[in-house]
Amino acid sequence: MNKAIGKSGHLVLLVLFFFSSFAQAQIIKPPKWTISIDSETLKVGEEAKIVFEAEIPAGWYIYANDFDPNLGPLLTTLILDPSENFQLKGDLKAIDVKTKYEDVWEGNVKYFIQKGRFEQTFIPKATSGTISGSLEYQMCSDLTGQCINFDQDVELTFKAVGTVENNPALTTSTDTGTTNKEPEVDSPFGIEEDQGEQEVASSTTSFEIVPLHENESLWGFMVLAFLAGLAALLTPCVFPMIPMTVSFFTGRAGSKATGIRNAIVYGFSIIAIYTIAGTAVAAIQGPEFANWLATHWLPNLFFFGIFIFFALAFLGMFEITLPSGLVNKVDEKAEQGGMMGIFFMAFTLVLVSFSCTGPIVGSILISSAGGELIKPILGMFAFSLAFAIPFTLFAIFPEWMNRLPKSGGWLNSVKVVLGFLELALAFKFLSIADQVYHWGILDRDIFLIIWIVIFSGLGLYLLGKIRLPHDSPMDSIGVPRLLSALFVFMFVLYMIPGLFGAPLKYLSGYLPPMSTQQFKLTGGQNIVEASENILGESVKYADIPLEIPHGIQGFFDYEQAMRAAKKANKPLLIDFTGHGCVNCRKMEENVWVDPQVLKRLREDFVMVALYIDERLELPENDWYTSEYDGKVKKTLGKQNADFQITRFQNNAQPYYVIVDHKENLLAQPKGYDTNIQTFIEYLDGAKREFEARD
Known part of the structure; x- marks a missing residue:
């Protein structure tokens, strides 16, 4: 389920647990399967196909059977009982599968969402017969953090026309046709269970996780969504956006009233974007899009570039300024009541932060499955409300900052410190892209070295040993700055054992997998x-x-x-x-x-x-x-x-x-x-x- 947010705080995990725990107290039912033969008239000795189609519950997926079985997930397997009435030709084929890189398995996997289709070619050897066995597979969800193995019974009878005599297709084949010789692949992702209750093959086509309290109120759901919004503020993609907000609003408000107005518009823009766009994503793409944005190489490489860009700006390499023509146009529209600049800033926040908030938002969007609309809208509203309130306050804050002495170097120091943090966090996004393409440039060791160097530089900066552009002369440092430097160096010392294989559990979500560690000291008891x-x-x-x-x-x-x-x-x-x-x-x-x-x-x-x-x-x-x-x-x-x-x-x-x-x-x-x-x-x-x- 979510690899981009990492381990940004127990509050995030606790809120996600609230959503996932709804599904832990009951037996989750399998997808609805339809198994048929695609030919109306079968002929002895001629090829036909057995078609397996699954209606997969919203928020869940099943693995295919045509990727590396040594990665870790269990692949889908078709096991048929021996029979002299038919023979199989080839292996089970997955039709129109999706592919993604799985960070945990460190490789590309193939899977189905919403609908899955497998086909198995066979040749009738008699005018009638029975095809029986089982289709074993695994169903998983990144949102609830669960994986369940199922097996679907296969029971088909067929009738064919023609005779067996002198039929080359039957007399020359070397395949006995008694058992599907699939690669011994099992069902995907991680656990196994028999199909169990067959009533799932009823007319119901959508899937619902029955919560512990079936009559869960909308108010209770909104409270959880609100807590999720607060938790999202602790994610590594959201926190670094705070200085961008401060920088954007600094100097824009000519009066306190104007500043408050701009801040309110900014907050409402965040709420509107999340509520409208999030609900649209739920209706069109579903939680899969959130997963794509959080794990795919393209957005992560884009976010890496954005974070590097802003980090260099905060470190003083250049100033971020919009073209004067654009600024003038935005100012003109603002005077006329237009707020395109503020809306664009809110949209940027939503876009960049969604890489980390996507898995949390997905837990809310999954409620739109089965045609439910009011619940996800209210959930997204509550989430975005909690998410927007602090940023609205920060948007008001620049007016107060503008009244502080301009010559004070502390304000630039704050920007520089946040620049160091953004520089470090940028490599998390690059790490995801690196693992997708197997570049091998950001192994765990290299990643740790980069962070150790960056935070060592931050510590030296706080001690005044490094000066950057726009820094004011400093004869001495204050106690808070000294304590901050000591804290940074303690963090550096904490990371150093990771170079030798220490797990560094508090950073496990940020760091590349332990398997990429080039040097590791291990021990343990048999x-x-x-x-x-x-x-x-x-x-x-x-x-x-x-x-x-x-x-x-x-x-x-x-x-x-x-x-x-x-x-x-x-x-x-x-x-x-x-x-x-x-x-x-x-x-x-x-x-x-x-x-x-x-x-x-x-x-x-x-x-x-x-x-x-x-x-x-x-x-x-x-x-x-x-x-x-x-x-x-x-x-x-x-x-x-x-x-x-x-x-x-x-x-x-x-x-x-x-x-x-x-x-x-x-x-x-x-x-x-x-x-x-x-x-x-x-x-x-x-x-x-x-x-x-x-």
């Missing part, structure tokens, strides 16, 4: 050996590529883990995860790595990681028929997914459950939430409850 110490036996399924990160002792089988928990007299933490689960990795890299969290996970709990997308087929005597959907569960992943659904009525990952030795809940299960303190409180609360029951 999880299998640690687990063996508890039971004195080998860890079940440890011979397949399953893991628990950061040296946390753990298991991959629920029953074995429960025995270990009883022996160690610790609560059991169940981690429903997946190989291709992006948000599982985010939790592990941003939350689990915290020393306080890691200490608790290692010492206070026995952990079991249940991979719901693991395709290891179990011995036949371990198969069983699910009470939930009546299907036979043959693989480890399907059994883990069925366990999550039947026991905890949830099918999204990551999902954390803590139980006692009688398999009773010790705390309310928890989904994706990167607030470290909240996760610590979740663990501590479960531990206290366990000790109280013991």
Whole structure:
């Protein structure tokens, strides 16, 4: 879900959690599939196509099957039962797919939104037959932070005309036609689950996430949207726009009344642009456009250039001035009541900041799915209102600044400091473009070096060791400036260990992925050996590529883990995860790595990681028929997914459950939430409850 905002503050993440948590307390249903044969008259020995069409819920997408399966996401797979009545020709084909660069997977992936279509060519070998099997795929959402694996039953009967005798198409083919030989690609992005309730194939074509409180009021929704607007102010694309606002309005108001009027027009322009344009985007493009603006190389390269331009201006390299003719025309229109200049400034703010606010706005725009209109309009209004109020105040503020002594060098120092900050933040946008094109010019090490140099320069500037144009002579520095310099140098020292592989969790959203680190000092405990110490036996399924990160002792089988928990007299933490689960990795890299969290996970709990997308087929005597959907569960992943659904009525990952030795809940299960303190409180609360029951 959003890679451009990074980790700009827990408030941002908390607000996003409010929106995403609506979908965590219920089983999310799959898309509606239509499966058909595209030929009215089949002929024995002649090619035909099986067409799979999906109506994908708004705000969700499914992966295709024709990109690198080693990236991480699970690809869509068609598995058909053996039959002598038909043979397959070629592989399953994804039709009219979209392509994007996935920052987490560090590669291009192909996917469908709104509608998906796959085609499989086959040749009838008999005048009638049945095509049966399953289509396995994954559905994900960048807005809710969830991924769910499904499988769609395939059951088609066909009739064909003609005979088998002397038919070259049937006698010369080397394909037995009994099983679709797709690359063993699974469904996309990260978790797996059986299709379950088949009533989704009803007449309903739109998708709605049922919230915890179905009768959620519009007022409650607007409050959350308002909080989202306040949170957006903390994003790295919005904060640097403040000096632009100050610079633009400085000197424009001839009187206090005029300044207030301009500021109000500016604020209303922001509200109007977000409300009108945002709602239009929801109706035309949907949340995908917000994702494109936040992650695509083109806007990010454009924003990089803009931030560099303004940074150099604030550092004193040149002054930003509009052409005199344009200024005169704008002033003339202002005198006549026209406010094009102010509106243009508001539009610039919305455009540049949308790279960071897009994922937050997308959480509101998703409400327009299914024809709902009033709710997204009110939500966008509340969001933009909170977003516009501070900028309106800053627009009024320049009048006060104009009355300050012009010779005071502190005002220019403020601009220079913000110029350093904009220069540093510009490289975040370049980093995204760099990863899209695989230029390799901004690896994590290089990025950190750039930031260390920039902030070291800022620290030296604050100490007066560097002077830039327009700076006033300075014989000494004040205490606030000294403290600011010390804070900057502390930040520089914090970044230096990152050159050697330190995670730098407070900057994890800004920095390139850890995998781009060229030099890294690592260590850790072998999880299998640690687990063996508890039971004195080998860890079940440890011979397949399953893991628990950061040296946390753990298991991959629920029953074995429960025995270990009883022996160690610790609560059991169940981690429903997946190989291709992006948000599982985010939790592990941003939350689990915290020393306080890691200490608790290692010492206070026995952990079991249940991979719901693991395709290891179990011995036949371990198969069983699910009470939930009546299907036979043959693989480890399907059994883990069925366990999550039947026991905890949830099918999204990551999902954390803590139980006692009688398999009773010790705390309310928890989904994706990167607030470290909240996760610590979740663990501590479960531990206290366990000790109280013991």
